[in-house]
Amino acid sequence: MKYYLIAGEASGDLHASHLMQALKDKDAEAQFRFFGGDLMSAVGGTRVKHYRELAYMGFIPVLMHLRTIFRNMAICKKDIAEYQPDVLILIDYPGFNLSIAKYIHANTNIPVYYYISPKIWAWKEWRIRSIKRDIAQLFSILPFEVAFFEQKHHYPIHYVGNPTAQEVSEFRAGYKQTFAEFCEENNLDIHRPIIALLAGSRLQEIKDNLPAMIEVAERYEDYQMVLAGAPSIEDAYYAKFIKNTPVHLVRNKTYPLLAHSTVALVTCGTATLETALFDVPQVVCYETPVPRLIRFAFNHIIKVKYISLVNLIANKEVVPEMLADRFVVDKIADELYRILPGQPERDKMMASYKEVRERLGDKVAPDEAARIMFDLLVKRREELLRLAQERAAAEAKAAAEAAERARQKALAEAEAARKKAEAEAELARKQADERIRQAQQRAAQAQQEEWEVQRSERYEEEQERGENF
Structure with missing residues (x-):
């Protein structure tokens, strides 16, 4: 079959590439055409545009590139309509993808599938109207989304498992490096346990959160601080914050780091779930502007109770979330102490991690999604x-x-x-008979009249002869 996919950022490229490979395993005749990245290209098919030409984050960058964004949308719509795939598969990236879905639903008979559903439970819940109208099948990687879509909005979806859970499980099953070997490889102290610092993957996140994380961790002198470097962030940027501190930076080793960490300070996002799946107790740290206003919004306006995936999946506070007015160094340090070895909160958190893992299940997300998609098609x-x-x-x-x-x-x-x-x-x-009859009548009448004339003439002649005598 012919598949058209759209991934608008690096994470989407990763998830889409796994899905494409799973589809190839199910469908020997699979043909791919896509907006995506290098990982998708490595699987095979025709790339129309790289996601770097699509991905603009923030109000100002989007405003400055509106003409490019609209041009890319027009190219995408036209290309899909001309290619006529058996299905259009959208991966996350809702701002762009929902616009494409609206056009394809209105102007073609191509079914639209959405893999990794838009997180409308967190914001822009009104998008459910366009999802119900334009999306034929929705595939979720977060178990709590099932109740949100099916019970609240009466829209059936497919929970296919969580890719992060699968990736962590596969890594832990094959990872054999010892703590000492990891420390030697990364110039760390083999005698001190590790506090992992996962400060995010965006410049502003790192600027807002890393200094406080370092200040908190420095209070625990028996531990060493190790920062997980994000691939997109240069060393020079990290140097602004870790220079003249005992922080060690490791790159492309987040999973090995977590495998050997005792506790972690983590910003929100997928990193909180990865940390939980490695059974590392954590404190979630996320500085926000106007903290009191943000706290008021969480209490009265924002419709989700938590920001970390761990708490959202468990539907309770498993890990402390230090954001808004709770983002205070002393408070974060207190929460970190409560989960150190020997403290009761550590065992409680570890037990809750088990519940999270059970809720995620053991389905392999791309394989399950590919199976359902192929069967539906x-x-x-x-x-x-x-x-x-x-x-x-x-x-x-x-x-x-x-x-x-x-x-x-x-x-x-x-x-x-x-x-x-x-x-x-x-x-x-x-x-004709009537005309003959009439003609015969006329002929007979004429004959009769002729006889009458002749008889009259004979009579007159006889009279004349009688007078002569």
Whole structure:
């Protein structure tokens, strides 16, 4: 089958590439065309545009590149309509993708599937209207989304498992490096346990959160601080914050770091879930502007109770969330102390991590999604074939019935013409007979009149002869 995919950022490129490979495993004839990145290209297919030409974050960058964004949307819509895939698969990136879905639903018969559903439970819940209208099938990687979509909005979705859970499970099963080996490889102290610092992957996140994280961790002199470097952030930027501190920076080793960490300070996002899946107790730190206003919003306006995926999945506070007015160094340090080895909150958090893992399940997300998608598409193709056959049969039947009606009409018209001709012939015969009869009458009358004239003439002659005598 022909698949068209759209991924607008690096994480989408990763998830889409795994899905494409799973689809190839299910569908030997799979053909791909996509907006995406290098990972998708490595799987195969035709890349129309790289996601770097699409990804603009923040109000000002979006405003400055509106013309480019609209041009890319127009190119995308036209390309999909011309390619006529069996399905359009959207991966996250709702601002762009929901606009494409609206156009494709309104102007084509191509079904639209959404893999990694938009997080409308957190913001822009009004988007449910366009999702219900334009998205044929929705695939979720977060178990709590099932209740949100199906119970609250009466819109059925597919929970296919969580990719992060799968990735962490596979890594832990194959990772054999010891703590000492990890420390030696990264110039760390093999005698001190690690406090992992996961400060986010965006410049502003790092600027807002890393200094406070370092200040908190420095209070625990028996531990060493190790910062997980984000691939997109240069060393020079980290140096602004970790220079003249005992912080060690490691790159492309987040999973090994977590595998050997005792506790962690983490910003919100997928990192909180990764940390939980490595059974590392954590404190979530996230500085926000106007903290009291943000706290008021959380209490009275924002519709979610938590910001970390761990708490959202568990539907309770498993890990402390130090944001808004709770983002205070002393308070964060107190929460960190409560989860150190030997403290009761540590065991409580670890037990709750087990509940989170159970809720996530053991499905392999791309494989499960690919299986469902392929089965749905096969059924759709069979249904379309059945409908086409029924339509062809109905059209053939209608044509036969029309032909029979035409034949019957022709016979009826021929019969009517025959009868009309016979009637006209009979009428003509009768008219001819009548004319003959009338002619005969006239001839007889003329003969009679001639006889009368002759008789009168003979009479007159006889009278004349009698007078002469």
